[in-house]
Amino acid sequence: MTYGALAFGGMLAVYFAALTAVSGWSFTLSQFSDYWYYIVPLAAGFGVQVALYVKLRQVISRSKDTGTVLAASGTTSTAAMISCCTHYLTNVAPVLGASGLVAFVAHFQVELFWLGLLFNAAGIAYVGSQLLKASKARVMAADPVCGMRVAPGRAAGSFAHQGMTYHFCSQHCLEKFKAEPHRYAASSTIRPEFT
Numbered sequence: 001m002t003y004g005a006l007a008f009g010g011m012l013a014v015y016f017a018a019l020t021a022v023s024g025w026s027f028t029l030s031q032f033s034d035y036w037y038y039i040v041p042l043a044a045g046f047g048v049q050v051a052l053y054v055k056l057r058q059v060i061s062r063s064k065d066t067g068t069v070l071a072a073s074g075t076t077s078t079a080a081m082i083s084c085c086t087h088y089l090t091n092v093a094p095v096l097g098a099s100g101l102v103a104f105v106a107h108f109q110v111e112l113f114w115l116g117l118l119f120n121a122a123g124i125a126y127v128g129s130q131l132l133k134a135s136k137a138r139v140m141a142a143d144p145v146c147g148m149r150v151a152p153g154r155a156a157g158s159f160a161h162q163g164m165t166y167h168f169c170s171q172h173c174l175e176k177f178k179a180e181p182h183r184y185a186a187s188s189t190i191r192p193e194f195t
Contacts, residue, residue: 004051011043038113045120052127059134141166144184145173161185 019028032039140149148169152158155167157174161181168174177184 003054004047006047007050008043008047011046012039015039015043035113038110038117042113042116042120045117045124049120049123049127052124052131056127056131056134059131143167143169143173145176148173 016028016032019031023031139151141152141155142148143150144166146169150156150167150169152165152167156170157168159166159168159174159177159181161177162185164185166177166185168177
């Protein structure tokens with residue numbers, strides 16, 4: 001949650017710094033007071049995405065899928081930021097000689113805010129669904145004898161060994177483990193539950 005709050009504050013800081021650098025402090029305050037109900041939810045949505053992503057990293061910290069989730073989440077956050085801030089190009093575009101762009105962006109300012117909110121919602125939904133999937137997958141255990149995936153609540157048996165609980169798909173695997181726990185615990189690549 002701390003990372004999400006930092007991301008929220010950082011996003012607002014970037015907004016204020018960038019707009020102040022381009023158009024001055026009084027314009028920045030004026031725009032914020034006119035559009036705070038778009039800007040604050042956009043920054044909050046970014047903070048939620050960061051918080052969800054950090055939690056997801058904790059859940060799947062050793063998974064190869066983490067980079068894919070980061071790329072997709074980063075893309076939706078970037079798209080939300082671009083659509084949020086694009087309407088401020090009206091302040092810079094005349095200097096760049098892009099008067100057509102100025103007219104377009106000025107005309108669709110509110111729609112660009114909504115587009116940013118839409119991208120934010122998509123990012124939250126995506127990272128949230130990935131977190132849900134990873135959390136469900138983590139609830140599964142692997143039988144240390146045969147490697148079969150087992151839901152701990154539905155396991156055919158469980159056995160505590162050296163402070164860890166192992167779950168088994170069948171009584172046969174449980175009995176093999178009980179006969180030689182050091183053999184299977186030492187060669188196991190699974191992460192059993194701590195008891």
